[in-house]
Amino acid sequence: MNEKHWSVDITIDEHTSANGNRTRAIxxxxxxxxxxxxxxxxxxRNPSDLDVPEIGDELAASRALADLSRQLIEATRADLVGITHEPIHLTS
Structure with a gap:
């Protein structure tokens, strides 16, 4: 069996701007x-919402993972097009 190992690291940070607190995840x-x-x-975070940092972390992380997923699907589609020279439509 040829096993591969992929891992994902998520980095989360917060910024305060004129529009309020903003959480970023990569x-x-x-x-x-x-x-x-x-x-x-x-x-x-909407200024009228309670200040619960974990909620912003979860939302930003889930959006970062969704973006990562979208990129992997697109890379797979591009690889398949390169091999088959046919239009490929993949759904998640």
Missing amino acids: ARLHSQDDTHFAGAGFAR
């Missing part, structure tokens, strides 16, 4: 080959 894919992808996600 999800980076690490693999044993040259596969390099990074997805980004953002969340902004």
Whole structure:
């Protein structure tokens, strides 16, 4: 069996701007080959909402992972088009 290991690291940080608090998450894919992808996600707390940082972290991280997923699907589609020379439509 030829097992591969991919891992994803998520970095979360917060910024304060004129529009309020904004949380950013970056999800980076690490693999044993040259596969390099990074997805980004953002969340902004409405000033009238309770200040619960975990909620912004969760939302930004989920959006970063969704972006990463979209990029992987697009890379797969492009690889298949390159091999088959046919239009390819993939759904998640």
